[in-house]
Amino acid sequence: xxxxDRAARARLTALAHTFALAVAxxxxxxxxxxxxxxxxxxxxxxPDFALKDLAGRNQxxxxxxxxxxxxxxxxxxxxxxxxxxxxxxDAAAAVGGTPVALGVSLDRDATRAASVAAxxxxxxxxxxxxxxxVGRRYDVQHLPMxxxxxxxxxxxxxxxxxxxxTDVLLQSIRELQP
Amino acid sequence: xxxxxxRRLPNRGWQLIVASALxxxxxxxLAVRADATEAxxxxxxxDQDVQALxxxxxxxxxDLFRLExxxxxxxxxxxxxxxxxxxxxxxxxxxxxxxxxxxxxxxYLYTEREVEALHRGGVQKLYLGNLKAGEHELVAVFTGKGPxxxxxxxxxxxxxxxAVGAKYVELRITDRDAALQPEFAVRQWE
Numbered sequence: 001x002x003x004x005d006r007a008a009r010a011r012l013t014a015l016a017h018t019f020a021l022a023v024a025x026x027x028x029x030x031x032x033x034x035x036x037x038x039x040x041x042x043x044x045x046x047p048d049f050a051l052k053d054l055a056g057r058n059q060x061x062x063x064x065x066x067x068x069x070x071x072x073x074x075x076x077x078x079x080x081x082x083x084x085x086x087x088x089x090d091a092a093a094a095v096g097g098t099p100v101a102l103g104v105s106l107d108r109d110a111t112r113a114a115s116v117a118a119x120x121x122x123x124x125x126x127x128x129x130x131x132x133x134v135g136r137r138y139d140v141q142h143l144p145m146x147x148x149x150x151x152x153x154x155x156x157x158x159x160x161x162x163x164x165x166t167d168v169l170l171q172s173i174r175e176l177q178p
Numbered sequence: 179x180x181x182x183x184x185r186r187l188p189n190r191g192w193q194l195i196v197a198s199a200l201x202x203x204x205x206x207x208l209a210v211r212a213d214a215t216e217a218x219x220x221x222x223x224x225d226q227d228v229q230a231l232x233x234x235x236x237x238x239x240x241d242l243f244r245l246e247x248x249x250x251x252x253x254x255x256x257x258x259x260x261x262x263x264x265x266x267x268x269x270x271x272x273x274x275x276x277x278x279x280x281x282x283x284x285x286y287l288y289t290e291r292e293v294e295a296l297h298r299g300g301v302q303k304l305y306l307g308n309l310k311a312g313e314h315e316l317v318a319v320f321t322g323k324g325p326x327x328x329x330x331x332x333x334x335x336x337x338x339x340x341a342v343g344a345k346y347v348e349l350r351i352t353d354r355d356a357a358l359q360p361e362f363a364v365r366q367w368e
Contacts, residue, residue: 050286050287050288050289051287052287057289057290058273058288058289058290059289060287060289060292
């Protein structure tokens with residue numbers, strides 16, 4: 001009798017486990033599209049967005065179509081981000097200002113972003129992604145992240161985690177210049 | 179006075195050579211020009227072909243877009259919300275948030291260029307979606323700068339009955355001169 005009970009209990013446990021696994025798999029399949037954010041692949045169109053800059057103006061990425069864009073995702077708490085921002089600024093200046101260096105701050109506090117931008121003397125627009133919606137669309141997992149977008153709005157290169165050396169960025173920009 | 183000596187006539191052979199050279203030169207020039215004209219005509223034809231091809235591509239793209247729209251938003255359930263600005267001197271538009279039946283369906287930030295385009299008579303398709311037939315509520319919240327550069331936030335609500343056909347709604351920002359205030363109107367297109 002005991003062995004029968006144990007066998008029945010084991011069957012029930014196995015059934016419960018199978019059921020739990022099935023529910024988890026179903027939930028994963030259903031909610032995957034909502035939680036998955038793949039980074040825009042090289043050669044794909046850069047997702048468009050509009051954000052406020054530090055001066056309070058609204059800026060839309062697609063309005064820079066026709067110029068090469070260096071998009072740098074950064075945050076005030078990230079040390080290497082400052083190097084990446086400086087690199088983008090220097091590369092843009094070296095080419096003659098035609099490429100646009102856009103910084104997207106993922107700070108929830110805009111004043112922190114403003115103080116970093118001021119300390120670096122950034123003249124290019126610094127955009128505020130306080131709710132990090134754009135960061136999610138670009139699947140920013142490591143900071144800094146630099147995305148090089150060509151004149152047609154297509155992603156040409158992406159660098160994450162380490163700041164891009166200025167000469168590498170400069171070379172990549174020059175390859176996209178007419 | 180110089181005595182008039184017998185004038186030496188140029189050699190006939192030289193005359194012939196010069197005349198032949200001139201004739202040959204003219205012939206070469208004509209031939210080159212004919213070639214250039216032909217090449218230019220060819221370039222023009224290729225250019226025309228490219229233009230025709232581009233036009234075909236644009237037409238095809240438009241047809242595909244229409245087809246996609248018809249499939250995704252059938253006329254029986256389609257709801258489209260447009261935004262326009264008339265004058266708009268009392269209000270500098272910054273963003274519009276659109277809610278349908280309590281759910282946010284659009285939140286749009288306007289850049290300076292977009293606002294300028296609206297001021298020039300542009301009409302923006304703010305939202306395109308599907309709704310079941312029946313009664314629905316649309317709430318649009320406008321934010322921007324009002325008179326005297328003050329932050330301005332104003333909402334407008336429309337309760338409408340969605341029939342079987344497509345529904346078009348226009349949000350219109352106008353100036354109320356008497357009150358020196360902006361006005362936010364909602365109009366349904368039949």
